[in-house]
Amino acid sequence: MIGRREHVTRAPDELRPYSRRLLEVDDLATHFTTPRGKVRAVDGVSFALERGRTLGLVGESGSGKSVLSRSIMGLLPGNVERQGSVAFEDHRLDQMGPAELRSFWGTQIAMVFQDPMTSLNPVMRIGRQITEPLRFHLGMDRREAEKMALALLASVNIPEPGRRLRQYPHELSGGMRQRVVIAIALACGPKLLFADEPTTALDVTVQSQILDLLRTQQRERDMAMVLVTHDLGVVAGHTDEVAVMYAGQIVEQAPTRTLFASMRMPYTAALLQSIPRLANASHTRLDVIAGRPPDLLDPPRGCRFAPRCPYAQDRCREEPPPLQEADEPGHVYRCWFPVGTERGQEALERNLAAPVPQGVDG
Amino acid sequence: MAGSGTAHLRPAEATLLRLENLDVEFPAGGGKRVSAVADVSIDVAPGETLGLVGESGCGKSTTARAIMQLPPPTRGKVVFDGEDLTALDGERLRAVRPRFQIVFQDPISSLNPRRKVGDIVGAPLKIWDRGSEAERRARVDEVLEAVGLDPDTARDKRPHEFSGGQCQRICIARALVLDPKLVICDEPVSALDVSVQAQILNLLEDLKDRYGLTLVFITHDLAVVKNVSDRVAVMYLGKICEVAPPDRLYAEPAHPYTAALLESIPVPDPAAPVRKAGLAAGELPSPLSPPSGCRFRTRCPRAQDRCAAEEPQIRLVAEGQYVACHFPLVADEPLPIKGSQ
Numbered sequence: 001m002i003g004r005r006e007h008v009t010r011a012p013d014e015l016r017p018y019s020r021r022l023l024e025v026d027d028l029a030t031h032f033t034t035p036r037g038k039v040r041a042v043d044g045v046s047f048a049l050e051r052g053r054t055l056g057l058v059g060e061s062g063s064g065k066s067v068l069s070r071s072i073m074g075l076l077p078g079n080v081e082r083q084g085s086v087a088f089e090d091h092r093l094d095q096m097g098p099a100e101l102r103s104f105w106g107t108q109i110a111m112v113f114q115d116p117m118t119s120l121n122p123v124m125r126i127g128r129q130i131t132e133p134l135r136f137h138l139g140m141d142r143r144e145a146e147k148m149a150l151a152l153l154a155s156v157n158i159p160e161p162g163r164r165l166r167q168y169p170h171e172l173s174g175g176m177r178q179r180v181v182i183a184i185a186l187a188c189g190p191k192l193l194f195a196d197e198p199t200t201a202l203d204v205t206v207q208s209q210i211l212d213l214l215r216t217q218q219r220e221r222d223m224a225m226v227l228v229t230h231d232l233g234v235v236a237g238h239t240d241e242v243a244v245m246y247a248g249q250i251v252e253q254a255p256t257r258t259l260f261a262s263m264r265m266p267y268t269a270a271l272l273q274s275i276p277r278l279a280n281a282s283h284t285r286l287d288v289i290a291g292r293p294p295d296l297l298d299p300p301r302g303c304r305f306a307p308r309c310p311y312a313q314d315r316c317r318e319e320p321p322p323l324q325e326a327d328e329p330g331h332v333y334r335c336w337f338p339v340g341t342e343r344g345q346e347a348l349e350r351n352l353a354a355p356v357p358q359g360v361d362g
Numbered sequence: 363m364a365g366s367g368t369a370h371l372r373p374a375e376a377t378l379l380r381l382e383n384l385d386v387e388f389p390a391g392g393g394k395r396v397s398a399v400a401d402v403s404i405d406v407a408p409g410e411t412l413g414l415v416g417e418s419g420c421g422k423s424t425t426a427r428a429i430m431q432l433p434p435p436t437r438g439k440v441v442f443d444g445e446d447l448t449a450l451d452g453e454r455l456r457a458v459r460p461r462f463q464i465v466f467q468d469p470i471s472s473l474n475p476r477r478k479v480g481d482i483v484g485a486p487l488k489i490w491d492r493g494s495e496a497e498r499r500a501r502v503d504e505v506l507e508a509v510g511l512d513p514d515t516a517r518d519k520r521p522h523e524f525s526g527g528q529c530q531r532i533c534i535a536r537a538l539v540l541d542p543k544l545v546i547c548d549e550p551v552s553a554l555d556v557s558v559q560a561q562i563l564n565l566l567e568d569l570k571d572r573y574g575l576t577l578v579f580i581t582h583d584l585a586v587v588k589n590v591s592d593r594v595a596v597m598y599l600g601k602i603c604e605v606a607p608p609d610r611l612y613a614e615p616a617h618p619y620t621a622a623l624l625e626s627i628p629v630p631d632p633a634a635p636v637r638k639a640g641l642a643a644g645e646l647p648s649p650l651s652p653p654s655g656c657r658f659r660t661r662c663p664r665a666q667d668r669c670a671a672e673e674p675q676i677r678l679v680a681e682g683q684y685v686a687c688h689f690p691l692v693a694d695e696p697l698p699i700k701g702s703q
Contacts, residue, residue: 060555061526173645174418203417203582208626230555233628256632274560275630276589282608283567284589286560292525 022224023049023072023192028084028094030064030071037297041067043248044084051191052222056239056256058229058271062293064248065228069194072226073109074101088192106133110185114197116177120169126153127165130184137188152183156213175206179213186217193218196228211238232272236260241330244268247294247304250323254331264326264338267305303336311337311347366401367676370605370684374441377405378576379429379544384438386424386600396649398424399435400600403676406593408543411570411577413591413608415584415623419646421600422580426546429578430464431455443543460490463537467549469529473521479506480517483536490540505535508572510565527558531565538573546578551586563590584627588612593682596620599657600649602676606683616685616692618664656688664689 030042042064049055059065070076072086074093086093088108096104105111113119121129130152131145140148146165153161156179169177178198185193195214199207215238218225227239235242236256243253244265252265263269273287291308294300300307306316315336323332337347366383374380386399399421406412414422428435431447440447442462447455466472473482484502492498503513509531521529530550537545547566551559567590570577581587587594588608596603596617604617615621647653653660659669668688676686 060557175645204584204623204626205417208628211628231628232556232630236630236632236634237628260630260632271557272630274557276560276563276583276585277630278585278588278612278624278627280589282588282591285567286564286589288560288564289557292527292558 020050021048022051022089024085024087025072026085026087028068028071028086029082030067030076031081033079033081034297038081039296040248040299041296042071043299045245045248045250046084047243047250047253049192049224049226051224052218053241054218054225054227054239056227056229056235056242057245058232058235058242059245060230060271060293062296063245064296065245066196068245069111069196069226069228073105073111073194075111103137106185106190107137107188108190109192109194110188110190111194111196112178112181112185112198114200116174116181116201117169119181120177122169124168125165126167126169126172126180130165130180130187133184133187148187149183152187153180155217156180156183156186157209158183174202175210178202178206178210182210182213182217186221186223189221191223193223193225194228195225197230198227199234200229200231207234214238232275244271247299248296249304249334250332251305251335252331252333253323254326254328254333258328258331262326262328262331262340264331264333264340265305265335266309266311266337266339266344269339270308270310303334310351311335311339311344312351313337313347366403366601366673367686368403369676369678371403371405372407376407377441378408378410378443379578380405380439380441381425381429382439382441384425384428384440385436386421386428386433387436390650394650397652398600398649399428400652402438402597402600402602404595404602404605406544406576406578408576409570409574410592411579411590413587413594414578414580414597415582415587415594416597417582417623417646419599419649420597421649422582422597423548424600425597426464426548426578426580429546430462460486460540461542462544462546463540463542464546464548465530465533465537465550468553469526469533470521472533473529475521478518478520479511479524479532480513482521483532483539486536486540492540501539502535505538506532508538508569509535510561511535525558527554527561530554530562534562534565534569538569538575541573542575544576544578546580548580549582550579552581552583559586566590584612584623596623599646599652601657602686603658604683604685604687605676606680606685610680610683614680614683614691616679616683616690617658617687618662618689618691619658621691622661622663656686664691 026046028042028045032039032041045068057065071082082094127149130149134140134145134148149165150161153164158164158176158179199210202210229235239256242256242259243250246267252268270289274289276286289308294304302318303316303321306312321334321336323334325332337344381402381404384399384402387395387397390396402425414425416422429440434448445458480502483505484498487498487501506513506516511531551562554562569575579587579590591608594608594611595605598619604620611620612624615624647660655671655673656669659665666689674686674688676684679685679690679692
C-alpha cells in the first residue's frame with residue numbers, strides 16, 4: 001500500500017480499515033535553492049503508514065532520508081520549496097502554519113534525533129526539559145508534570161529517575177541521554193515518532209537496548225514509527241516495512257521480510273552486499289558499490305543509480321524507471337532490469353562480458 | 363575480563379610491536395586519577411593486523427595514542443622494532459616516528475582545509491627533507507595513485523572538494539608517504555557510509571599487501587574488525603578480556619563480554635532469530651573507581667564471589683585463544699554450582 005498515488009488507491013482498503021491509516025505522503029518534493037542551483041533533496045516521494053507500524057527509511061548520507069522526515073514534520077529552513085501533500089489523519093500538515101504545527105509537534109508527532117548531546121539543552125536540568133512539553137501542551141501543573149516525568153524516566157529504564165531529574169545532560173552517558181530524549185519525545189503521547197538515526201552515535205550494546213526500548217514503547221502506545229537509518233542490520237530486526245532511498249527518491253519499498261528475501265533493485269542488493277558480515281571468514285573481499293551518489297543539482301537523466309549499477313543498460317541511462325509492482329503485495333521498485341529476474345540476469349551478463357569502465361573512488 | 367598477564371605474548375623477536383604492562387592514567391579533579399588503560403600487554407607480528415575492539419571508554423584509542431607516545435604511557439613499555447619508545451625522548455623519538463603513522467576517525471577534520479592535497483600529502487617528505495623536489499612529487503603521485511585517487515586532478519584541489527571517503531584516502535596517502543612499517547588506524551571507517559566503508563576496507567587490505575604494512579586497527583564495529591584482522595583483542599574498561607584469531611573468537615567466544623558484544627550486533631536478515639544480549643543491565647562503571655577483581659563482573663551474567671576478590675589472569679583456553687576470566691565459556695569448565703546462568 002505504498003508507492004506512488006496509483007498504488008495507494010489500489011490498496012485493498014477493505015482489508016485494512018481506513019481508520020488505521022495515520023500518515024499519507026503523496027508525491028512530496030523538497031528542493032533547496034542554493035547559489036549553485038536547485039538541490040532536489042527529495043524528489044517525488046509517496047508512502048503511507050498505518051498506526052502502530054514501523055517504516056524503516058534506509059539510504060546513504062545525502063540520499064534525502066533525513067530531509068524527507070524533516071519535510072514531513074515541517075522542520076525546514078527558509079530556502080526551501082516544498083510540493084506534494086502530507087496528510088496526517090484528517091489534517092494536511094503541508095498546509096499548516098507555524099502556530100498550528102507547534103501544537104501538533106510533541107502531541108501528535110515527535111522526533112528523536114541522532115545526537116542526544118546536541119538535542120538536549122546543556123544548561124537546563126533534565127526534569128525541566130521533560131516537564132516543559134507536559135506543561136505547555138497538556139496544561140499540567142508543576143507537581144503533576146513532575147510525577148509524570150518520573151514515570152516517563154522509569155518507563156525508559158533509567159535507574160534512579162528521581163535523582164536524574166535534578167541532573168544536567170553532561171552528567172549522563174550517551175545512552176542515558178538518548179533515553180531522556182526518547183522520554184521527552186514520548187511525553188505527550190504522540191501517534192507518530194520519527195527516529196532519525198537514533199542509535200548511530202551509540203555503542204552496539206547500548207544500541208540494542210535503545211532499539212528494544214523503542215519497540216516496547218511503540219507496542220504499548222500503538223504508536224507508529226519512521227526509523228531513519230543507514231544500517232540494514234537495524235532495519236532487518238526492527239521494522240515492518242522498508243523504503244530504500246537513493247538520490248531523493250524511494251527506489252524500492254516492501255515489507256521487511258519480502259525485501260530481504262527477494263530484493264529487486266540492484267542498489268538495495270549492492271548496499272546489503274557491501275556490509276562486512278560476521279558469517280564470512282576474516283579477510284573476505286567486500287563487494288563495493290563503484291563511484292558515488294549523483295550530484296542532486298543535476299541528477300542523471302535516466303535511472304539515478306545507472307552510473308554505478310552493474311546491471312545498467314542503454315535504456316537505464318536514457319529513461320527513468322517508474323515505481324512498478326513486484327509479485328508480492330506491497331513490494332514496489334524502480335528498475336528496468338531487476339535483480340532476480342531473467343531480464344536482470346541477461347543485463348548483468350551482458351555487462352560482465354563487455355565491462356564498462358567504472359569509477360573507483362569513494 | 364578485566365584481566366592482566368602476559369601469557370598471550372609471543373617471543374619478542376617475532377614481533378614488530380610489543381606493549382608490556384601498559385598503564386595510562388590521567389589526572390582527574392580532587393587529586394584522583396583515571397586509569398584509562400591498566401596493565402595491558404599485547405603484541406603484533408610483522409605483516410599482521412591486530413584488531414582492537416570495545417565500547418567507547420574502553421581505552422582502545424588511548425592505547426593507540428600511547429603507542430604513538432601521544433601522550434606516552436604512565437607505566438609500561440612500548441617496544442617497536444626492538445626499541446623501547448618510552449625510553450626515547452626528544453630528537454631520538456622523533457627519528458623513529460616516520461616508521462609508525464596513524465590514521466584518525468574523522469578524515470575531514472584531520473586535513474588542513476587551506477592547503478592543497480599535494481602539499482598535505484607531501485608535507486612529511488618536506489619535513490624530513492627526503493629527495494629532491496621532483497622525487498617528492500613523484501612519491502606523492504605514487505601514493506595518491508595507490509589510494510585510488512588520480513594524482514593529476516587531486517594534487518591541486520583542497521580537502522573540501524572531496525567526499526568523506528576520498529578525504530580518508532588522502533589521510534591514508536599521507537600516512538603512507540614516508541613508507542612506514544606500522545600504521546595505526548583509529549576508527550578509520552566509522553564516519554563513512556557503508557558502501558564507502560567497504561571501499562576503504564578493501565583499500566587497506568590492498569595497501570597492506572603492496573607495502574608490507576603491519577596494522578593496528580581500532581574500531582567498535584565487530585563485523586569490520588573480523589573482516590580485516592589476523593588477531594583480535596577485546597577490551598573492556600582499560601583491560602584486555604580476550605585475544606584470539608577472528609574466526610575462532612566469533613565462532614566460540616570464551617569471555618562472557620565478547621559473547622555479549624557479538625549478540626548485540628544487529629544482523630541484516632529479518633529471519634534471523636531474535637537474540638538476547640546476555641548483559642546485565644547497567645552502564646560502563648566509572649574508570650575513576652573501577653570494580654574490584656574483574657572489572658566486568660558488575661555486568662557479567664556469570665559473575666561469582668571469586669570475581670570480586672581476585673583479578674583474572676590471561677590464560678590459554680584453546681589454540682591461539684587467550685582469555686582473562688575465571689569462568690570462561692568453554693565446554694569443559696562448567697560454572698560452579700552457585701552460579702546462575
